[in-house]
Amino acid sequence: MNSLAVHAGSMFDGFSLSGPATVHVSGGRIVRVDRTGALPADGSEVIDLGRSACLLPGLIDTHVHLAFDAGSDPVTSLAAASDSELLAHMRAAARSALLAGITTVRDLGDRGYLSLALVDEMAEHPEQGPEILAAGPPLTTPGGHCHFLGGEVEGAEALRAAVREHHTRGCAVIKIMASGGHMTPGSVPPHASQYGLEDLRVVVDEAHRLGLPVAAHAHGIQAIRDAAEAGVDSLEHVSFLTADGIASEPDLIDAIVRKGTFVSLTLGMDPGEAVRPPQGMAAHAMAAHVNGVLDTYSNLHKYGANVVIGSDAGIGPWKPHNVLPHGVADLARLGVAPLDALISMTSLAARLCRVEGRKGRITPGADADILVVNGDVEHDPAAVLDVQAVFRAGIRVC
Structure with missing residues (x-):
């Protein structure tokens, strides 16, 4: 079962925006969300997308x-x-x-x-x-x-x-x-x-x-x-x-x-x-x-x-x-x-769509469907168009 950690300078979890975060993924699911932004030291693959990147649910x-x-x-x-x-x-x-x-x-x-x-x-x-x-x-x-x-x-x-x-x-x-x-x-x-x-x-x-x-x-x-x-x-x-x-x-x-x-x-x-x-x-x-x-x-x-x-x-x-x-x-x-x-x-x-809890949020237990964009999603509507990465069930597709 492949494990990875995705890190960015901010995160919108489906409800609110916060600062640096690391999302830990295993088996296609989110297993842990570290809102301190600390990078793992357990041998997981780390994908650090930088300070200007923001993690969002797919x-x-x-x-x-x-x-x-x-x-x-x-x-x-x-x-x-x-x-x-x-x-x-x-x-x-x-x-x-x-x-x-x-x-x-x-x-x-x-x-x-x-x-x-x-x-x-x-x-x-x-x-x-x-x-x-x-x-x-x-x-x-x-x-x-x-x-x-x-x-x-x-x-x-x-x-x-x-x-x-x-x-x-x-x-x-x-x-x-x-x-x-x-x-x-x-x-x-x-x-x-x-x-x-x-x-x-x-x-x-x-x-x-x-x-x-x-x-x-x-x-x-x-x-x-x-x-x-x-x-x-x-x-x-x-x-x-x-x-x-x-x-x-x-x-x-x-x-x-x-x-x-x-x-x-x-x-x-x-x-x-x-x-x-x-x-x-x-x-x-x-x-x-x-x-x-x-x-x-x-x-x-x-x-x-x-x-x-x-x-x-x-x-x-x-x-x-x-x-x-x-x-x-x-x-x-x-x-x-x-x-x-x-x-x-x-x-x-x-x-x-009756997939609440599994889709539309970044939280432990949810599917690891993650969009990573560049920019200020709180103030710039165009930021969501600047795609840096997409993960579907924990697999990076771009």
């Missing part, structure tokens, strides 16, 4: 699509790929995320449960990619948003059966499309609901009975309201859309905060890529839409919602699979302190 992206290629038309690309070609792309996408310090991802929509093959691969060879918490094909209405992934289902009994199948296959989370979306021609628009309150309750009750959390894709206000009332564990996107634009409703935000529902905000964009408006939306309308969403996100954080970041990586060129760390800067522009943003990407995200 980041957690709560919403990715490894099957989407982050190209200009990921849906067409996916449809044209064989399963073997798609798996090869998904492996590369997972590797890209890992090298950016993203050591855990929730894959919230694949084709034909392909992500479960990667779950097994990464368990055998953790140095090849992040731990994947897979949803499989998302539940959607016939012809609904992302129906091409294979998760079309309608009616209470069929919904229960679909949840049971996902559980039997080994999925870690159930994803349901409570509203329409932007990427599926012919489906209902994003502001419109696909499932009503009773259907959502069926899915939540069955999933929770089986010990699985539920993530609800919800752009429209009614879909957000119904999903929160049904008891989903996380609301994805949370755009507060209406037919006329964005209308952030304080009473609904209050309800989300009171229930403790997680909101997975769609942040993190490659600053070198322009966001392409959905078909039929003018550029100026897209800009107004983005500003409205950001105002809503700011209110959710300000009023105390459980905010995590799901990048939605893969859906376009501005969303490569290594994009999550840019979310720190995005939250900073909303008035969120960098350390609070890092909490959203580590310990809080781990709580949502």
